Amino acid sequence: MNALRRNTSADFSAIAADYDSSRFLPRSIVNDLVQRLLNIAVLHQGMAGLDAGCGTGCLTIPFGEAGICMTGLDISEKMLERARANAVSLPHVTFRHADVQRIHDFHVRYDFCVVSKLFQHVGSWECAAQNLTSLLRNPGLLILINERGAFRNSVRLKFSEIARANKFEFSYKGCSNIETVIDYFVALGFCVEDLPLPRIEWDFRISYDAAFGHLERKLFAEFWDLTSTQYRQVLTETRSWIDEQPSGGHTEEKMSPHLDVHLLRKLN
Ligand SMILES: C[S@@+](CC[C@H](N)C(=O)[O-])C[C@H]1O[C@@H](n2cnc3c(N)ncnc32)[C@H](O)[C@@H]1O
Numbered sequence: 001m002n003a004l005r006r007n008t009s010a011d012f013s014a015i016a017a018d019y020d021s022s023r024f025l026p027r028s029i030v031n032d033l034v035q036r037l038l039n040i041a042v043l044h045q046g047m048a049g050l051d052a053g054c055g056t057g058c059l060t061i062p063f064g065e066a067g068i069c070m071t072g073l074d075i076s077e078k079m080l081e082r083a084r085a086n087a088v089s090l091p092h093v094t095f096r097h098a099d100v101q102r103i104h105d106f107h108v109r110y111d112f113c114v115v116s117k118l119f120q121h122v123g124s125w126e127c128a129a130q131n132l133t134s135l136l137r138n139p140g141l142l143i144l145i146n147e148r149g150a151f152r153n154s155v156r157l158k159f160s161e162i163a164r165a166n167k168f169e170f171s172y173k174g175c176s177n178i179e180t181v182i183d184y185f186v187a188l189g190f191c192v193e194d195l196p197l198p199r200i201e202w203d204f205r206i207s208y209d210a211a212f213g214h215l216e217r218k219l220f221a222e223f224w225d226l227t228s229t230q231y232r233q234v235l236t237e238t239r240s241w242i243d244e245q246p247s248g249g250h251t252e253e254k255m256s257p258h259l260d261v262h263l264l265r266k267l268n
Contacts, residue, residue, distance in 0.1 A: 008123045018219060
């Protein structure tokens with residue numbers, strides 16, 4: 001990875017207005033997770049939590065509604081504007097504009113930090129991990145959450161395949177391998193704890209036209225480094241592939257994601 005890339009992040013400002021309507025994580029699923037974490041005493045009301053890379057607040061808000069004092073942090077003011085609008089009338093939920101790679105002025109310490117889909121977007125993700133570690137109390141918890149299987153629809157996979165076949169370079173800026181992230185936190189002094197949670201899963205259907213619309217609106221950060229000419233070319237080829245399918249853009253795909261949740265405890 002080159003040095004320039006290391007300090008960059010995927011800033012979601014350009015897609016802030018589209019973010020909520022293009023997500024596949026139902027609020028009821030997050031509420032269910034939060035309730036279960038309260039039931040097994042991983043969380044309790046009155047705790048202070050940080051949601052790093054909070055986006056529009058899709059985790060910050062349900063955690064806050066459960067009585068937890070939440071701070072959402074994001075590098076994008078536009079995402080934070082949406083988060084603030086989504087969180088009206090939640091006095092113990094606040095949002096701060098900051099880059100996790102450069103947190104120097106946070107004087108508060110948190111009981112836990114929740115992170116969902118952040119490290120793949122941060123060039124210096126190890127630096128972000130160190131900074132978040134220093135914001136945790138001792139002992140403090142790190143909760144890593146991802147909706148696995150929600151985004152790998154056939155149209156998006158075809159778009160990647162076509163970009164690769166054309167030898168166009170694209171990738172996430174940071175680390176998208178959760179095991180690598182966990183290993184790094186373990187090296188920082190965390191231990192992985194068992195979470196007695198059932199598999200939390202749901203399903204939804206997406207049409208090829210809808211999935212293509214997401215690509216047209218450039219909702220996926222791993223493709224943001226394609227030039228506009230490259231992006232247009234891949235879109236055109238993807239569209240042709242869709243139109244060759246027996247039901248074309250009306251083809252529907254059933255997606256069956258589940259929540260991937262990891263709990264780590266900071267030991268010292
Ligand atoms: C895929 S979104 C995830 C948002 C939210 N956690 C969720 O699960 O919906 C990634 C978020 O990370 C933010 N982000 C990217 N780089 C960041 C950085 N260096 N510091 C803070 N936030 C960052 C983006 O602006 C975006 O809102």
